[in-house]
Amino acid sequence: MTASVLLDTSFLISLVDGSRPNHRVAVRYYRLLLGQQIPMYFSAIVAAEFGVKQPITDLPLRNFRPIPFSVPHGQVAGALWGDLNPHESGVSRRVARDDVKLIAQACHEKIPYILTEDRSTLLKYCDRLKVLERCRIHAIALADGFDACAFNEGGQQGLDLAVDTGG
Numbered sequence: 001m002t003a004s005v006l007l008d009t010s011f012l013i014s015l016v017d018g019s020r021p022n023h024r025v026a027v028r029y030y031r032l033l034l035g036q037q038i039p040m041y042f043s044a045i046v047a048a049e050f051g052v053k054q055p056i057t058d059l060p061l062r063n064f065r066p067i068p069f070s071v072p073h074g075q076v077a078g079a080l081w082g083d084l085n086p087h088e089s090g091v092s093r094r095v096a097r098d099d100v101k102l103i104a105q106a107c108h109e110k111i112p113y114i115l116t117e118d119r120s121t122l123l124k125y126c127d128r129l130k131v132l133e134r135c136r137i138h139a140i141a142l143a144d145g146f147d148a149c150a151f152n153e154g155g156q157q158g159l160d161l162a163v164d165t166g167g
Contacts, residue, residue: 003113003151004039005140006106007064009049010117014142016058022117022142029115029146034063038151041067041111045101067105077104083134084125096121107135113151117142 014026033040042064047056081100099122106114116122119141129135140150 003036003153004041004111005033005113005115005151006041006043006067006102006109006111007046008102008114008116008118008122009046011115011142012046012050012059013054014117016054020117025142025146026115026117029140029142029150030060032146032148032151036151040064041105041109043102043105044068045098045105049098067109069101069105073101073105073108076108077101080104080107080125080129080134083132084128096125099125103129103135103137106137112136112138114139115142116140119143 011026011029014020014022015030017023020026032038040063042059042061044067047066050056050059077097077100080103081097084100099118102114102122103125105111114122114126114137116139123139123141126135126137126139129137140147
């Protein structure tokens with residue numbers, strides 16, 4: 001499977017907001033994706049979420065491939081929702097539903113990675129769906145730090161030897 005990534009709203013917020021705790025990690029991933037020419041997908045769902053507080057024109061849209069939410073995505077989302085039973089997790093139904101829709105898009109479009117800051121739902125849902133053998137999407141959490149090998153097939157992690165100079 002060729003490396004490509006679906007960008008979650010939380011990743012994009014961290015990318016453009018220098019005051020966010022994971023801003024530097026988001027910038028490093030963004031530069032890596034550009035440098036390795038890994039396709040970055042921008043979901044219509046993410047556009048709606050991001051647009052609540054900030055115009056999407058603040059994003060480097062020319063570097064993203066837009067992806068609409070379609071009927072096949074909806075069918076996959078419905079099936080995954082039933083598998084996950086997310087209302088038991090205590091997470092807002094709206095947040096959970098949007099996360100499942102993003103995972104469904106990635107599954108249907110064969111996008112193997114999702115970049116996110118969200119460890120509470122999206123990452124857990126991806127892990128649960130892997131265990132259930134329903135969907136093999138790997139969520140990469142900014143809170144885990146930068147890993148230059150994050151998009152390697154097989155999940156082998158790299159060793160970050162970069163020295164943080166504070167700037």
